[in-house]
Amino acid sequence: MASKWDDLERWMEGQKLPKGFDVLKEPDWVEQFVRKMMTKALPEAAGAMSSQADDPSFFETHHFVIVKFPLPPDVKRDELKLYVREDRIRIEGLPGNQTETVKLPKPVKPRICRALVKNGILQVKLRKRPGARTYYEADIRW
Structure with missing residues (x-):
């Protein structure tokens, strides 16, 4: 999964986004956004996505x-x-x-x-x- 985030990061670096959309170039922000949306949509799955001991x-x-x-x-x-x-x-x-x-x-x-x-x-x-x-x-x- 990490390699897909690296691919996304390289692709976003090459994009010419309007002012204010620079946050979309940060894959960590995108990951957190998706995680929050999934938690809201599927509260029972939130436990599986939360931080683990690992x-x-x-x-x-x-x-x-x-x-x-x-x-x-x-x-x-x-x-x-x-x-x-x-x-x-x-x-x-x-x-x-x-x-x-x-x-x-x-x-x-x-x-x-x-x-x-x-x-x-x-x-x-x-x-x-x-x-x-x-x-x-x-x-x-x-």
Whole structure:
């Protein structure tokens, strides 16, 4: 399912939408919108769509974002792969040839990453990307 969201994201980036429709370019917003509509239409299915114990948890320090992702018990060590982007991580090689994409709460430096599996939980430590702290002079029109 995550690959379909990536396809949707790439397609939306190429679209020329009128002003105010930029929110539709964010697949996470679209996913939340669809989730809310399904919850309203099928309240009994809301329990199945709500967050589960298998959802990732986040912890932030001053310099790092730490993601803890519970792995299924039948995951194969040799097939598990982790890909890091500035705004999300992708975990491949889960049972059933599944892929999981996790949006990060803050931008990170993708090349500075440490990951380990401890007690069936994938722990990923990522360094936060510092915000621009320099001032740039802007022209003022009179």
